[in-house]
Amino acid sequence: MRSAIQNLEESKIREVANAGMGRADVLAFWFGESDEATPEFIREAAIESLRKGETFYAHNLGLPELRQAISAYTSRLHPGVKADRIAVTSGGVNALMLAVQALVDAGNEVVAVTPVWPNLTAQPLIMGANLRRVSLVPKDGAWALDLQKLLEAITPATKLLVVNAPNNPTGWTLTRAEQQAILDHCRRTGTWILADEVYERLYYEATPNACAPSFLDIASPDDRLVVAHSFSKSFLMTGWRLGWLVMPASLTQHMGKLIEFNTSCASVFTQRAAQVAMERTDEVTPRVVAHLKACRDTLVPRLQALDRVEVASAKGGMYAFFKLSGFGDSLEVAKRLVAEAGLGLAPGNAFAPQAQGWLRWCFASKDASRLEEGVARLERWLG
Numbered sequence: 186m187r188s189a190i191q192n193l194e195e196s197k198i199r200e201v202a203n204a205g206m207g208r209a210d211v212l213a214f215w216f217g218e219s220d221e222a223t224p225e226f227i228r229e230a231a232i233e234s235l236r237k238g239e240t241f242y243a244h245n246l247g248l249p250e251l252r253q254a255i256s257a258y259t260s261r262l263h264p265g266v267k268a269d270r271i272a273v274t275s276g277g278v279n280a281l282m283l284a285v286q287a288l289v290d291a292g293n294e295v296v297a298v299t300p301v302w303p304n305l306t307a308q309p310l311i312m313g314a315n316l317r318r319v320s321l322v323p324k325d326g327a328w329a330l331d332l333q334k335l336l337e338a339i340t341p342a343t344k345l346l347v348v349n350a351p352n353n354p355t356g357w358t359l360t361r362a363e364q365q366a367i368l369d370h371c372r373r374t375g376t377w378i379l380a381d382e383v384y385e386r387l388y389y390e391a392t393p394n395a396c397a398p399s400f401l402d403i404a405s406p407d408d409r410l411v412v413a414h415s416f417s418k419s420f421l422m423t424g425w426r427l428g429w430l431v432m433p434a435s436l437t438q439h440m441g442k443l444i445e446f447n448t449s450c451a452s453v454f455t456q457r458a459a460q461v462a463m464e465r466t467d468e469v470t471p472r473v474v475a476h477l478k479a480c481r482d483t484l485v486p487r488l489q490a491l492d493r494v495e496v497a498s499a500k501g502g503m504y505a506f507f508k509l510s511g512f513g514d515s516l517e518v519a520k521r522l523v524a525e526a527g528l529g530l531a532p533g534n535a536f537a538p539q540a541q542g543w544l545r546w547c548f549a550s551k552d553a554s555r556l557e558e559g560v561a562r563l564e565r566w567l568g
Contacts, residue, residue, distance in 0.1 A: 197535035219549035234454035247273025277415025277428035300536035326497035354501020
């Protein structure tokens with residue numbers, strides 16, 4: 186087996202979840218998904234597709250109708266993105282891995298902004314890349330970017346920059362000025378940008394297009410930019426495993442070849458469901474965002490009221506990322522919370538060494554009382 190695979194760290198989030206799965210007394214907030222089922226009309230579209238017998242292979246790049254629907258959806262939010270720049274993938278994770286496979290050779294230098302979902306740093310390592318992490322800076326429970334430090338880390342030797350904003354786990358979001366500075370700098374160094382923007386609609390600040398700032402707003406169609414998206418978060422479709430990539434049109438055909446040798450294609454019936462979700466997005470996403478904002482505003486003030494807890498209200502995403510003072514290893518703390526308090530959270534050191542002592546709480550809960558009970562359990566445990 187390749188040493189790059191042998192040396193991969195197992196997911197610390199999964200390690201905590203495995204310790205508590207199957208226990209009815211545990212309130213689980215460890216994974217990044219809502220506990221609300223996919224809307225019925227989306228499920229019905231998949232069922233109807235199956236009834237029609239649509240159980241065969243599809244085009245590598247996705248159904249033309251879905252790619253066109255994604256094009257229309259994306260072009261509502263950002264300057265026009267044509268369907269020839271879009272590839273449908275078997276999940277957002279698959280989208281990100283495909284992008285890394287397409288752009289990174291063994292020995293290439295990759296820079297990643299952390300703390301970040303561990304898959305984003307594992308994927309370059311799987312390809313044999315040399316990974317450099319540039320950490321956000323924590324202050325008063327919030328995390329911010331040291332822009333100059335990041336720009337200094339990106340040199341002509343840097344093949345790829347990986348950035349996730351709105352960020353999992355911190356909720357940090359790039360400003361338009363920061364995006365422009367990063368894009369301009371990467372143009373000079375010839376560096377590709379892989380932007381994980383799956384949380385762009387889960388943004389709680391007022392904006393004209395109801396989403397977070399995107400590199401697509403300022404980039405040219407032929408810029409060295411690949412943007413990854415997913416149906417999981419904004420459409421409540423985590424288990425469907427469907428995502429998409431936006432890239433320069435010159436890359437699309439090659440991405441189709443790569444999809445062929447990975448998964449061949451996404452299943453047709455899931456794509457039919459996704460097409461309906463895209464076409465009826467106004468019936469889903471605004472309600473999801475409003476509900477998640479209410480969840481955030483339920484959880485964060487209660488955490489802020491606890492002694493030994495430092496947390497700021499995230500502008501985007503679906504997580505409260507908080508520092509628990511007086512404790513050591515985040516993984517051990519998370520395991521203790523499962524065993525002793527029946528509370529399932531993700532350990533901060535799963536996302537970066539700099540996040541040791543932090544915990545991530547996914548607040549995407551259809552029942553706010555679960556969040557309140559979770560805080561009560563944490564408070565009792567701290568006492």
